[in-house]
Amino acid sequence: MITVKPEVQVPEKKLTQKNNKPSVYKTNQLNLWYGNNHALKNIDLDVKENEVTAIIGPSGCGKSTYIKTLNRMTETIPSVKTSGEIMYRGRNIFSKDYQVEELRTKVGMVFQKPNPFPKSIYDNIAYGPRIHGIKNKKILDQIVEKSLRGAAIWDEVKDRLNENAYGLSGGQQQRICIARCLAIEPDVILMDEPTSALDPISTLKVEELVQELKKEYSIIIVTHNMQQAARISDKTAFFLNGEVIEYDATDKIFSNPADKRTEDYISGRFG
Amino acid sequence: MLLISLCLWIKEDFTVSMKEPNTTLSVQELIAQKSNRGLLSAIEKIIPKLLLAIAAVSVLTTIGIMVTLIVETLVFFSRVSVLDYIFGTEWYPFANSTATYGVLPLIIGTLKITGIAIIVAVPIGIATAIYLSEYASERARKMIKPVLEVLAGVPTIVYGFFALTFVTPILRSIFPEVSIFNAISPGIVVGIMIIPMIASLSEDAMNSVPNSMREGAYALGSTKLEVALKIVLPAATSGIVASTVLAISRAIGETMIVAVAAGSTPRFDMDVTGSIQTMTAYIVQVATGDAGYGTTIYYSIYAVGFTLFLFTLVMNMLAQFISKRFREEY
Numbered sequence: 387m388i389t390v391k392p393e394v395q396v397p398e399k400k401l402t403q404k405n406n407k408p409s410v411y412k413t414n415q416l417n418l419w420y421g422n423n424h425a426l427k428n429i430d431l432d433v434k435e436n437e438v439t440a441i442i443g444p445s446g447c448g449k450s451t452y453i454k455t456l457n458r459m460t461e462t463i464p465s466v467k468t469s470g471e472i473m474y475r476g477r478n479i480f481s482k483d484y485q486v487e488e489l490r491t492k493v494g495m496v497f498q499k500p501n502p503f504p505k506s507i508y509d510n511i512a513y514g515p516r517i518h519g520i521k522n523k524k525i526l527d528q529i530v531e532k533s534l535r536g537a538a539i540w541d542e543v544k545d546r547l548n549e550n551a552y553g554l555s556g557g558q559q560q561r562i563c564i565a566r567c568l569a570i571e572p573d574v575i576l577m578d579e580p581t582s583a584l585d586p587i588s589t590l591k592v593e594e595l596v597q598e599l600k601k602e603y604s605i606i607i608v609t610h611n612m613q614q615a616a617r618i619s620d621k622t623a624f625f626l627n628g629e630v631i632e633y634d635a636t637d638k639i640f641s642n643p644a645d646k647r648t649e650d651y652i653s654g655r656f657g
Numbered sequence: 658m659l660l661i662s663l664c665l666w667i668k669e670d671f672t673v674s675m676k677e678p679n680t681t682l683s684v685q686e687l688i689a690q691k692s693n694r695g696l697l698s699a700i701e702k703i704i705p706k707l708l709l710a711i712a713a714v715s716v717l718t719t720i721g722i723m724v725t726l727i728v729e730t731l732v733f734f735s736r737v738s739v740l741d742y743i744f745g746t747e748w749y750p751f752a753n754s755t756a757t758y759g760v761l762p763l764i765i766g767t768l769k770i771t772g773i774a775i776i777v778a779v780p781i782g783i784a785t786a787i788y789l790s791e792y793a794s795e796r797a798r799k800m801i802k803p804v805l806e807v808l809a810g811v812p813t814i815v816y817g818f819f820a821l822t823f824v825t826p827i828l829r830s831i832f833p834e835v836s837i838f839n840a841i842s843p844g845i846v847v848g849i850m851i852i853p854m855i856a857s858l859s860e861d862a863m864n865s866v867p868n869s870m871r872e873g874a875y876a877l878g879s880t881k882l883e884v885a886l887k888i889v890l891p892a893a894t895s896g897i898v899a900s901t902v903l904a905i906s907r908a909i910g911e912t913m914i915v916a917v918a919a920g921s922t923p924r925f926d927m928d929v930t931g932s933i934q935t936m937t938a939y940i941v942q943v944a945t946g947d948a949g950y951g952t953t954i955y956y957s958i959y960a961v962g963f964t965l966f967l968f969t970l971v972m973n974m975l976a977q978f979i980s981k982r983f984r985e986e987y
Contacts, residue, residue, distance in 0.1 A: 459872065487879070491878035499869060501870055501872065505891070517887065566873075
């Protein structure tokens with residue numbers, strides 16, 4: 387029986403006992419402020435390789451902020467300040483010599499609302515490899531096909547690669563965005579409520595895809611939908627008011643949460 | 658008058674209801690007490706007609722200008738052959754007995770000015786737009802935008818003298834072969850004049866590219882420049898091209914700068930260092946001179962004006978077409 391108290395560090399020992407996969411992300415005492423608003427408070431999280439880590443919590447709990455900190459997307463907001471460290475594969479992503487482009491080449495991201503570029507499907511997928519210097523048409527063709535297959539959308543779009551991606555349905559667009567992310571073969575994929583703008587069938591497809599992708603990628607997914615977290619994740623972190631209340635194996639969180647607040651949230655008493 | 662009385666009526670109505678708050682009556686009853694229903698509906702009926710009449714003023718003016726232009730142009734073409742006008746390479750309207758009206762030298766003059774203006778304005782305008790939309794801090798934007806607007810508000814006669822007394826001497830000190838009146842200097846200054854137009858409209862187009870697209874590109878490891886050039890610029894192409902075409906049409910029609918600084922020598926060659934004449938400058942020359950009413954020279958300015966009108970009309974239609982046709986959907 388693991389007892390996790392609020393603001394107490396996750397009992398790392400027990401987690402590592404259960405699985406010995408290496409850590410991808412280690413967050414140590416992360417704090418983040420939007421101006422004077424203290425949005426993330428002393429976050430400690432350890433994300434393992436080839437797992438799906440779900441982050442749940444009510445609106446405004448900081449879960450989206452946290453995932454955006456992992457690839458430093460929060461930097462685009464001028465008033466953001468951070469303290470603490472996030473170790474990605476043993477390197478602090480906040481250290482001055484860590485180039486943000488390098489980090490984001492390793493850590494892909496899928497957003498809440500599908501955001502393909504207003505280009506052809508092909509150019510959408512090829513964008514990433516191209517900006518990183520891959521110009522060879524044959525290689526690009528292979529990458530595009532492989533990524534679209536990886537995102538389970540190849541059969542739907544293979545005959546219309548030169549059409550604008552905005553001609554596709556929302557669910558297809560989101561899988562295009564996942565394919566675009568896969569095209570640079572990242573190490574980690576961050577997903578910020580990737581299905582919240584999708585219909586149930588598209589959601590199901592994306593969820594199945596996540597199960598498939600975790601064989602090769604480590605996935606961190608923010609979700610509003612607790613059933614989704616229960617269905618697809620290996621670990622779940624429950625955020626509340628900028629703090630990690632509980633972080634444990636998903637089965638444990640949903641069957642036998644250690645914290646009363648977690649229980650209240652997952653049983654639908656608030657949030 | 659009508660508007661003022663309308664305002665007074667509304668105001669009066671308002672103060673009356675404010676003065677006596679009647680708590681015993683329901684709101685519906687209060688509404689029913691209003692006896693102004695008839696007046697209100699009468700006003701509702703008149704207002705659209707009034708607005709239509711006001712809107713018609715500009716339409717009628719346009720038609721009036723068109724009719725005048727076309728009628729007088731037809732008179733001109735009853736005296737000078739259309740083919741001679743369109744394909745003629747010599748424009749000597751002031752040679753009394755041997756006057757020739759070949760418009761090409763004037764068109765070439767206009768194109769020289771426009772070409773130079775585009776070379777100056779398009780790169781600077783788009784670079785400014787990229788800077789303002791993608792790089793500038795809120796503070797920098799707040800400082801640069803008003804300056805651009807001031808630039809757009811400078812009277813063109815001031816630009817004309819700026820070209821003649823500032824740009825031309827500088828050019829002449831670098832390239833001695835440039836004469837006092839030339840095409841380069843007013844061309845550059847016309848370019849400066851249209852920079853704000855290109856910059857501001859292009860910036861609007863780039864600003865309206867949703868941020869989610871930038872985020873998507875950043876998340877793939879793009880640098881700022883890659884996002885600006887490969888995502889935002891292509892997504893804003895239609896707006897940028899349309900703004901450029903509109904600015905070109907402005908350059909074609911620009912009058913004062915060229916009248917002051919470009920000279921009055923219609924010539925059919927590609928030289929930009931010597932005096933030239935544009936269509937607009939010719940119209941100014943005749944209109945401010947003493948060409949008598951009814952002379953061919955008098956009618957020629959309508960023909961030239963009509964030609965100019967066709968040029969700008971085509972450019973404006975092109976701008977509309979481009980912004981519709983090449984809109985990248987998102």
